[in-house]
Structure formats: structure tokens, C-alpha cells
Amino acid sequence: xxGLFIICLSGDRERLxxxxxxxSVAAVSGTEVQVFLSMNAFPYFIxxxxxxxxxxxxxxxxxxxxxxxxxxxxxxxxxxxxDAKIWACSxxxxxxxxxxGELESIVAGPMGLTKFFSDAEGSTILTF
Amino acid sequence: xxxxTVDARGSFxxxxxxxxxxxxxxxxVGDTLELLSTDAGSAADVPEWVKKVGHEMVxxxxxxxxxxxxxVRKAK
Numbered sequence: 001x002x003g004l005f006i007i008c009l010s011g012d013r014e015r016l017x018x019x020x021x022x023x024s025v026a027a028v029s030g031t032e033v034q035v036f037l038s039m040n041a042f043p044y045f046i047x048x049x050x051x052x053x054x055x056x057x058x059x060x061x062x063x064x065x066x067x068x069x070x071x072x073x074x075x076x077x078x079x080x081x082x083d084a085k086i087w088a089c090s091x092x093x094x095x096x097x098x099x100x101g102e103l104e105s106i107v108a109g110p111m112g113l114t115k116f117f118s119d120a121e122g123s124t125i126l127t128f
Numbered sequence: 129x130x131x132x133t134v135d136a137r138g139s140f141x142x143x144x145x146x147x148x149x150x151x152x153x154x155x156x157v158g159d160t161l162e163l164l165s166t167d168a169g170s171a172a173d174v175p176e177w178v179k180k181v182g183h184e185m186v187x188x189x190x191x192x193x194x195x196x197x198x199x200v201r202k203a204k
């Protein structure tokens with residue numbers, strides 16, 4: 001399967017922002033995009049959890065001061081305008097005790113790493 | 129053919145492009161959209177997206193206040 005496969009691990013604003021930008025721009029340009037959420041990137045996609053990520057450095061702090069679209073909104077646009085698929089790491093869900101119904105609606109569902117890598121075979125994988 | 133203006137001034141990449149795409153989804157083929165943007169990166173990126181997906185660039189100009197006026201015609 002050709003496309004862009006993005007793995008989000010960091011909970012920092014800058015990395016989430018760039019992952020969302022890459023996902024949305026590629027998706028609206030006709031590339032099949034799949035995003036895998038794990039580690040500290042995962043909790044932002046649980047219903048009721050904060051969507052505010054802490055800045056790691058100067059650019060992240062500048063983004064807070066300016067009218068930069070929030071990363072979560074950009075991921076929503078990737079799904080709505082570009083038909084990107086966002087998957088939640090089943091391991092992260094298990095260790096956090098999260099059920100599928102507790103995931104935000106932009107998340108397509110749970111996904112195991114083995115299946116994600118199988119789907120990504122031969123495609124570009126970016127990790128943030 | 130209808131014309132529409134989308135004011136994305138003050139928004140940063142990829143905000144203007146996403147606003148353009150969201151609006152174009154609800155437009156008819158042949159309709160024209162003028163995107164207003166103060167983001168120089170978007171002024172370069174939007175024409176690239178238009179070319180890639182097969183719409184038509186009508187015009188791109190920057191006015192004296194620094195705002196880019198990017199006109200796009202929906203082609204499909």
C-alpha cells in the first residue's frame with residue numbers, strides 16, 4: 001500500500017504540530033495518510049482530555065503567541081478534508097485503560113503496531 | 129459562475145490552504161475563489177496545491193499592505 005505513514009510519540013507541541021501539518025497537506029494533495037498515535041501523543045485523542053500541548057522550545061512558544069492553527073484542529077482537517085486515518089495504539093490504550101468508545105471521533109479505532117507496519121510496507125514512514 | 133472571497137489573513141501555514149480547500153468543496157465547477165492571506169509560505173504553497181490536484185490558478189498578487197490575493201478557479 002503506497003502512502004504516508006506517520007507515527008506520533010511525543011506530547012510536545014512542535015512535534016504534534018508538524019505531524020499534523022504533514023498529515024493534512026499530504027492528505028489533501030491526494031496521498032493516502034495513516035497516523036499511529038502512541039506514548040505521550042496518545043492522551044490528547046481521548047475524549048475530555050486537554051488538546052493543549054506544552055511547547056518544547058522557542059518556536060513552540062512563538063506558536064502559542066501567534067495565530068497558528070492548533071495541532072488538533074489540523075488533524076481534524078486531515079481527516080475531514082483529506083480522508084486521513086488516525087489510529088490509536090492498542091498497547092497505549094491497554095496501559096491507560098482506555099476503551100474504543102473513549103477515543104475522540106477523529107480516531108478511526110485501535111491499531112496494533114504489527115498491522116500498522118504491515119500496511120506501511122514499501123511506504124514512507126515519518127516518526128515524530 | 130459564482131465568486132467567493134475567503135479571508136485567511138493572520139493565519140499561518142497550513143491554515144489558509146485548509147480554508148481554501150474547505151470552501152472549494154462546497155463550490156461548483158467553474159466558480160472562482162479569492163483567498164486573502166498574509167502568510168508568504170501559503171502564497172507559494174497554494175498555487176503548488178492547485179497545480180497538483182488539477183484546479184486552475186487565475187492570479188496571484190500582493191497588495192501594498194502585504195496581503196496576498198490568490199485567485200483559484202475550481203476545475204473539477
